[in-house]
Amino acid sequence: MILPRSLQVRLALGLSVGLALFWAVAAGAAYTVLRQEMDRVFDSALQETAQRLLPLAVMEIIDREPEDVLRIAPVRSHHELLTYIVRNQAGSVVLASHDADPAIFPQSAHDGLSSTKTHRIYAESALQGSLTIFVAEPWDVRSKASHEAAEALIMPLLVLVPLSFGGVWLLVRGGMRPIRRLCSEIETRGGGDLTPLGSDRLPSEITPIATAVNHLMARLRRTLEAERSFTANSAHELRTPIAAALAQTQRLLAETKEGQTGARARQIEATLKTLARLAEKLMQLARAEGGRLFAKTPYDIVPVIGLVCEDIGRTQSRPDRLDLDLPSAKVNSRVDPDALSILVRNLLENALKYGAADEPVVVTLTQDGVLRVVNGGPVIPAERLAQLTRPFERASTEAEGSGLGLAIIDAIARGAGSNLELKSPATGRADGFEAVVRLAGV
Incomplete structure (x- = not known):
């Protein structure tokens, strides 16, 4: 049976x-x-x-x-x-x-x-x-x-x-209400919320389960906080010596422009810049995985996305490569502004770095809060596409980068109760790459 x-x-x-x-x-x-x-x-x-x-x-x-x-x-x-x-x-x-x-x-x-x-x-x-x-x-x-x-x-x-079946069903359903409330409390939490569960109103038979879950979350919280603290502190402590070494290298380049010494100094400069970018990305990843990704009240995200796009456009040799399409009306969200800036910046940097150089990067925000970033380029196989949100994974090994951009975006999206959707080819195209994140309603 x-x-x-x-x-x-x-x-x-x-x-x-x-x-x-x-x-x-x-x-x-x-x-x-x-x-x-x-x-x-x-x-x-x-x-x-x-x-x-x-x-x-x-x-x-x-x-x-x-x-x-x-x-x-x-x-x-x-x-x-x-x-x-x-x-x-x-x-x-x-x-x-x-x-x-x-x-x-x-x-x-x-x-x-x-x-x-x-x-x-x-x-x-x-x-x-x-x-x-x-x-x-x-x-x-x-x-x-x-x-x-x-x-x-x-x-x-x-x-x-x-x-009797109906009566017993109602009695059992009423008795199971604390369990459903406990499950709902766990289910509705964000990925970074490891605060203890309330067990004051639970029946004595269910309290040990809630206590065991709280102990497990406490151990997870201590472990994750230790890992994030190590990552963030390490990246932060590396910034000063890297900056100092980079300054000395650039001074050496200014004094020695020709010969093998100059070539080696330029290699050291490139390596130090890569280390500086990696330290910055590691700090962003620690920030993304550390929780606290919600603002106290909803706010209009259109200006934030516009400022980030404008800032990145100034650093590009072709500012017109960014094709921005933002709504005129407000689009409210509770994603933390700093976290949103990190998310948008990494989306744009990833598209500009790995996308076809002769094609624009299209940034679209719909009225219902869906952010789309589309760039040109060859189609990425589905099995490879599913791996790109892992740390240090890159679509192309030829392009410079740490492989942390999409991992940071995915961590912020999941921590904010949304998700990162990757498509290749892009919607309505035979090639290209598309990243989609829903920002409103989270």
């Missing part, structure tokens, strides 16, 4: 089936006792009837000829449930009720109760055995009464089972 996966259904079904079985057993026991009591009452009625009729029958018969058979005429027409006859010592019928069939009665019998296939019979003798009265009751009468009693016990069971 395959049990349902729902704990509510299992509890409701189990309790309902248990209640139905208990009722069935109780009904069976009650029916057995009732049948025994009915037989005792019916037998007592046979005996009482015979003993009441016998003196009257003797008075009717005593002054008549033995060969005469007297049929007791009914006061009004009716069907007799109890029939009787009186036999003399020779076994002849001398008195009978109007519906009595002598064939169903035995020729002789000992006083007391006896049974045939069709009737229950009681015999009682008088006048030293010269007269015997037989009172018969059909078994059908008792069977009908038994069936009616059984139906009376079974009918409540047929109504009780669905009603």
Whole structure:
């Protein structure tokens, strides 16, 4: 038997089936006792009837000829449930009720109760055995009464089972409400929210689960904070020596412009710039994975995106390469402005760096808060596309970069309750690359 996966259904079904079985057993026991009591009452009625009729029958018969058979005429027409006859010592019928069939009665019998296939019979003798009265009751009468009693016990069971299932379901559902509330609290949290769960109003059976989850989240929080702190501190501490080394290298370049020393100084300068960019990206990644990605109140993100695009455009040799399409109306969001700036900057840098140099980068923000950045370039295979949000993964090994841009974007999007969607080819094109992030409503 395959049990349902729902704990509510299992509890409701189990309790309902248990209640139905208990009722069935109780009904069976009650029916057995009732049948025994009915037989005792019916037998007592046979005996009482015979003993009441016998003196009257003797008075009717005593002054008549033995060969005469007297049929007791009914006061009004009716069907007799109890029939009787009186036999003399020779076994002849001398008195009978109007519906009595002598064939169903035995020729002789000992006083007391006896049974045939069709009737229950009681015999009682008088006048030293010269007269015997037989009172018969059909078994059908008792069977009908038994069936009616059984139906009376079974009918409540047929109504009780669905009603009990519904009642138990409501009780179980009400009892499971704290569990659903706990699950909802966990589900609605952002990826970086590892604060303890409230366990004040939970039942005592569920409190250990919430406590265990809180302990697990505390361990995760300490581990993640240690990793993020190490990454951020390391990147921050590296900035000063890298900047100092870069300044010294640039001074060396100014003093030595030709020869092998100048070429090596330029290589050192390029390497230090790469290290500086990597340190900056590591700090951004630590910021993205560190939580606190929501502003206190919603604000218009259109100016923020416009400023970032304008700032990046000034650093490009071709400022017109950015094709910006922002709505004139406000687009409100709760994504932290600093986190949003990091997200947009990395999207644009990634598109400008890896996109086709002779094609524009199209930046579009819709009124419902969907940010799209599209650049030209060859199609990226689907299996490769799924790996680009991993740290240090790049679509092209020829282009310079740390491979952290999309990882930072993905971390910010997930931390803000959204997601980063990558497409290649871009929508409506046969080639290109498209990144989509929903910013409104988060």
